[in-house]
Amino acid sequence: MIMRRYIIIILLSLISSVLNSQAVVTGLVADSETGKAIPDVAVVIDSNSGVSTASDGTFKLNVSSGVSHLLEAKMVGYKVWRDTVSLKPSDTIHIEVLLQPDLVESEEVVVSATKTENFINAIPTRVSIITPRLLKAIPALSVDDYLANVPGLNISRSFGIFSHKATITMRGLSGNEQARVLVMIDGVPVNKSDGGSVNWNLLDPDMIDRIEVVKGPVSSVYGSNAMGGAVNILTLKPADGFSGSVKSGYGTYNTFTGRINLSEKLLLGGDRSFYWTINGFYRRSDGYITQSEADQAASPYIVPSDVKEYSGELKFGYSLSRKESIDLDLIYYDDDRGTGEKVYQPEGNTVDHDTYQARVSYRRDDGRLTSAISLFWLKEDYKKVNDYIKDDYTFYKVFSGRLDAGMLSSFTYLAGSAHKISAGLDLKQGSVDARDVYYTSTDIVYNSGKMFNAGLFAQDEVSLADERLKIVMGMRYDLALFYDGSFTIEAPSAETSFMYDLQNNSLDRVLWNSVTPKLSVNYTPSSRSRIYLSAGRGFRPSVLDDLCRSGRIKGGFKLANPHIDPEYLTNFEVGGDMLLSGKIRASASLYYSVGKDFMYYINSGDSIDMGFGERPVLLRTNIPRVDIYGAEMEVNYRITEKITFNAAYSYTFSEIISYRKLDREDTSDLTGNHLTDVQASTFSLSGRWHNPVADLSLQFRYHGTAWVNDQNIYDEIVGDEIYPAYATVDARVSKEISLLRFDLGVQNILDNKYFDSKGAVCPGRFITFDVKVSF
């Protein structure tokens, strides 16, 4: 309370000059059929700020007077309501908004599929949205948890919040290759050039407004990484005035979480406004022992895998007018994760990420011409401590500096009523500068490399037949240049001397280019149905880690290969949505993809003695063809406006059609094999009940079988060639009382234990209880 007063006093002096020019809009949002109030409706003013309705459906907005404002009320399952209001200084008006149910969600606006705003039913591709309402219903401990129910997505996070790495792929692509799916925060890519990975822990789940998932290749607008699809995480922007919240939680394994959020939006007169946001997040947990029982029996040095992490975010935004705005976002994240073994080092084996992100975005909308330019800078300092006894005691640290920076630009022009033409230029520079520093021997192993990407895209969205037919044609040209690659060793001992001859301080400079077209058609015969067809191509060049780093990997020794060609995915897709009755919405998609030059570890024919006998030298290289096909289905059933059900199913099948050996003596042949670490089928069933006592949500998920390794062969640790299927049930109970919100979340209620390829076990049932105070 003291903090709140203090901040208010300071800021009062800043805003006093503009308060006199403000007016107030209050309102109530209700269902047009039942007349009942609807909570959590987004009430947006001038498309750039707004509030959510309270549990009684009411809202209050401060707006500048003397000008007209576009007011919108948006809620999943309802058509968008729009009106224009114009108020005099100090006016207060009250509006009653009746939302019409729209179970097709045809008026949900998405931005990620085409880089332009479109209603979801007008986009000729499959887009899934995690809406604010869904975000509140899912017991998420990390951002990727929100995506678990999206059909066709494959999520790998073996140890829950204790995982330092999570991977999300989609539509049958291997579950260990994050580089095949583009991930963005507010439209800015966060896949690192080094390994293609994404730090899913970077964002506090509470700071997310919505998530858009575009399935299938979108390289025609985004280029590299968007080969399999894209995930765009859109963060919250503050409502008018000052607001804030403090949230604290406690959970399984002595997990403590703390969050603070402060924000304010100042109306500066005219159409100008300024906002700032401060977000802070802290989490620590004692963790649990992840290792298999056999590993625990074999080592006296096993300890729980624990976590300490915190992050801070500063956001600023300035609207020069209703047409023009600029945003600045600064994020810092630091974690320290124990990985379950401790010999002599005070924290044992640990992984530490220090991540810094800066983003500046400028947007101008002149009606016919919309311009958007973003500059981004993402730096990650990664440190891994290795502290173990095998033959002797071994202690070394991995330091890896990863930097990605670039510029995105997009310009959209409305040419008449039928054409929306977009074009843009994207530039990105990625680099890695890494070293393994040994302390129990003299060795230091260095690897470094840089990747420059440039992409030019153009797209035309053609609307015909009174906008019932939409054709999207796009094409992008990308070039990627790998340079300054090196792999060297200093003072090698027996630890690394076997790599001595592989040193190269001037790896070949290699340039690739790619053209990725996409053509798609959407037909909307009525507001109750639509069908789309799509054909597109996606691509991605190799990650730096495969281009410039040699070293041990599971199953052998990886040799840096700067000559890996980019891989491509050509996708054909058909899908549709239908409102089966007034309350049931069904959607389905079928796809067939042909992968070309997929990157695989292939036996080079050489072997190397790494100190424990001869092991094969594996080269990351291309295999000619992989076929993937699958289907996704989803049904939403709104029994009443307070009770909804969702069922989703996905199936995928992949097969290597053609395999090219590097060595004639290589006895392995991957032809006929299947992509790994991706569940062949998934099924989820979830229900949400919004009632006066508490909001309840329950989710059941079935995770099908998945292949363990590229060779599809028996794995001695897993004890099979496939991971078994398993099921999980999650629940969340929430209650708001005035400014207080209570959340009880339970992940994996049945406490099912499932294991990864190292025999390590998941955290099992995880219970959290959070209390949030808003002001």
Added chain:
Amino acid sequence: MISVLIQGCESSIPESDPFIIIKKGSGLLTDGAYVSPGGRMQFGITATGGGAAITDLVVRRIADGVPVTELDKGMFITTGGLDTVLTFTRGYADVEKWVFFIMNACRDTTSVSLTVLKGSGSAYGDIYYYPSIVLGYQDNSVFPQFLDAHTGITYSKTTVAGNESLTDIVMLWHVNNYPTISCPGYTQTQLYYPLFSSWSDRNTTTYDYGTSDNNLITVGQFDAAENDSLLTLGYKPASVSGFCKYAYTGKVIPFKTSDGRYGLVKITEAGTGTDGSAEIAIKIQK
């Protein structure tokens, strides 16, 4: 000081450089000493990390201008420093320079060296020869699994009780389906012999990987060896030495026991399966 000792080097600068000296004393070699080829040499080493933990000890023999790493051992000694006696065998070169090098957790290094001159004659010593020993793999219920390489005595899982500190060699059938020779001190071996986790004395025997899968020592050479010359020269510490090794039929594998004795093991015949067994022959320094 404490934080440096515990954390290595991240938060503080160590008090001083690491320090190493060669001790003098009964049986310990001094600079300029004469030792005949094959003679045992004992070096006494005392070292401190200079305020940071000692993390690495390296011993190099430089003979005829060619350096060979005889020992490269990781460690983490925070208090009391390092005080040890190391045993090696004199080679044939006229002059051997021995360099003792340590590194601390800050990667600060220091070294000390001494010269050992060649004595007259030969000091290669006698060996024990055990021509036929059968060891069972982990699930074998017929043959014993544990071998005292010095005496050739074998112990079963039952009879080994009380003789744990005498066990130098075990054999096992690896999960990747190959015969393996190892020792109780290797942590991975506990996956096959869980009883090792309760042993207070677990000897480590290092096997020379330099011979790896190449037959640098033939069965004929093994059979002809009558003193420890081949045993000491066959063990190539310049290459990685580990606590386990493939043990295919017909291989001759140099090894060194935890008390510093060199030996050769010949795999006469290696069976298959976790309940299989292997027949071996051992030659070891007396």
